Amino acid sequence: MRDTAASPSPGRPLTRKGLADRAGCGIETVRYYEDAGLMPEPDRGPNGYRLYGEEDVRRLGFIGRARRLGLTIEEVRGLLSLVDGERITCAEVRETTLRHLESVRARIAELRRLERTLADVSARCSGEQVPDCAVIDALMDG
Amino acid sequence: MRDTAASPSPGRPLTRKGLADRAGCGIETVRYYEDAGLMPEPDRGPNGYRLYGEEDVRRLGFIGRARRLGLTIEEVRGLLSLVDGERITCAEVRETTLRHLESVRARIAELRRLERTLADVSARCSGEQVPDCAVIDALMDG
DNA sequence: CCTTGACCCTGTAGCTGGTGCAGACCCTAC
DNA sequence: GTAGGGTCTGCACCAGCTACAGGGTCAAGG
Numbered sequence: 001m002r003d004t005a006a007s008p009s010p011g012r013p014l015t016r017k018g019l020a021d022r023a024g025c026g027i028e029t030v031r032y033y034e035d036a037g038l039m040p041e042p043d044r045g046p047n048g049y050r051l052y053g054e055e056d057v058r059r060l061g062f063i064g065r066a067r068r069l070g071l072t073i074e075e076v077r078g079l080l081s082l083v084d085g086e087r088i089t090c091a092e093v094r095e096t097t098l099r100h101l102e103s104v105r106a107r108i109a110e111l112r113r114l115e116r117t118l119a120d121v122s123a124r125c126s127g128e129q130v131p132d133c134a135v136i137d138a139l140m141d142g
Numbered sequence: 143m144r145d146t147a148a149s150p151s152p153g154r155p156l157t158r159k160g161l162a163d164r165a166g167c168g169i170e171t172v173r174y175y176e177d178a179g180l181m182p183e184p185d186r187g188p189n190g191y192r193l194y195g196e197e198d199v200r201r202l203g204f205i206g207r208a209r210r211l212g213l214t215i216e217e218v219r220g221l222l223s224l225v226d227g228e229r230i231t232c233a234e235v236r237e238t239t240l241r242h243l244e245s246v247r248a249r250i251a252e253l254r255r256l257e258r259t260l261a262d263v264s265a266r267c268s269g270e271q272v273p274d275c276a277v278i279d280a281l282m283d284g
Numbered sequence: 285c286c287t288t289g290a291c292c293c294t295g296t297a298g299c300t301g302g303t304g305c306a307g308a309c310c311c312t313a314c
Numbered sequence: 315g316t317a318g319g320g321t322c323t324g325c326a327c328c329a330g331c332t333a334c335a336g337g338g339t340c341a342a343g344g
Contacts, residue, residue: 015320015321016320016321016322017320017321026302026303026304027321028302028303028304029301029302029303032301032302032303033302036301047309047310047311047321047322048309048310048321048322049310049320049321049322050321050322058282058283061282061284062281062282062284065280065281065284066281067301069256069259069260070253070256072300072301073300073301079278079281082278083278089270089271089275090267090268090269090270090271090274090275090276090277091269091270091271093267093275093277093278094264094267094269094275094277097260097263097264097267097277098264100260101257101260101261101264104253104256104257104260105257107253108250108253108254108257111212111246111249111250111253112250114211114212114246115243115246115247115250117211118211118239118242118243118246119243121239122236122239122240122243125232125235125236125239126232127232127233127236128231128232128233132232133231133232133235133236134232135232135235135236135239136221136224136225136235138207139204139207139208139221140200140203140204141200142203142204142207157291157292158291158292158293159290159291159292168331168332169291169292170331170332170333171330171331171332173294174330174331174332178330189292189293189338189339189340190292190293190338190339191291191292191293191339192292192293209330214329214330215329215330216329
């Protein structure tokens with residue numbers, strides 16, 4: 001792992017909201033990822049408050065970016081276990097990524113078929129104020 | 143509504159499974175749509191069994207096709223209330239359809255951006271058995 | 285007549301990926 | 315001292331189903 005120029009972990013620890021803000025997610029989401037085992041159990045202050053460091057910001061950012069790329073929680077968990085285990089290889093990561101790329105392409109193809117159907121069906125619709133519609137007929141008698 | 147050449151409603155009523163099979167969905171789904179108010183409360187036989195007719199087959203088929211086109215339950219409910227109210231106009235249906243078409247196109251555009259990002263990121267991946275991966279770096283330090 | 289197996293009924297819990305709320309505590313500033 | 319923010323926990327909720335438990339019913343076969 002490359003080190004960022006920022007301060008190392010226990011400079012001044014972040015609260016849950018601080019972490020959430022830094023990573024651009026909600027505080028409940030942090031807890032959810034913790035429950036789901038994607039984020040480790042953090043240290044606690046004397047008042048029981050969670051304390052986070054820069055590592056957590058990076059990790060939560062990783063999760064967020066992966067999720068925004070559409071990876072499932074399980075896929076993210078897989079990548080994180082590679083990272084955590086230090087036994088990460090580029091080949092393994094590539095496999096997850098390409099598999100996901102395939103599924104994205106499949107979803108695009110599916111949506112394009114859908115788009116055509118919707119365009120076709122709505123083109124047959126006169127759009128007038130009449131109680132008779134080709135869309136409804138198509139759906140009812142399809 | 144156009145009449146189909148099939149037998150009218152109470153020829154020999156269908157059971158829940160019969161209806162589900164005809165419409166190509168599971169029997170639990172039928173109950174779910176009933177609870178959700180998309181399907182009407184059916185008549186019951188003396189044993190309390192639900193009894194369905196051809197109208198129900200058509201309606202459930204309508205719901206299934208609309209769902210397969212990606213309409214939400216709420217959108218389907220909207221269309222059905224137009225159908226039920228008999229005050230259906232082509233213009234109203236067209237509006238739902240076009241709005242949905244827009245959202246499908248937006249999803250396609252979003253997925254295409256995603257596809258490019260994934261393709262880019264995986265192209266930077268050597269795919270070798272080395273403990274260092276451009277994908278992970280991109281996600282960690284993005 | 286009895287059993288087997290398929291079906292039906294209801295209520296309820298689970299799934300994914302969070303979001304939000306209640307009720308309690310804590311901490312800081314004014 | 316009190317107002318406001320923050321934090322803690324546990325829980326319920328969203329879509330859109332799916333599945334299971336624990337019972338009842340029914341038709342066919344032996």
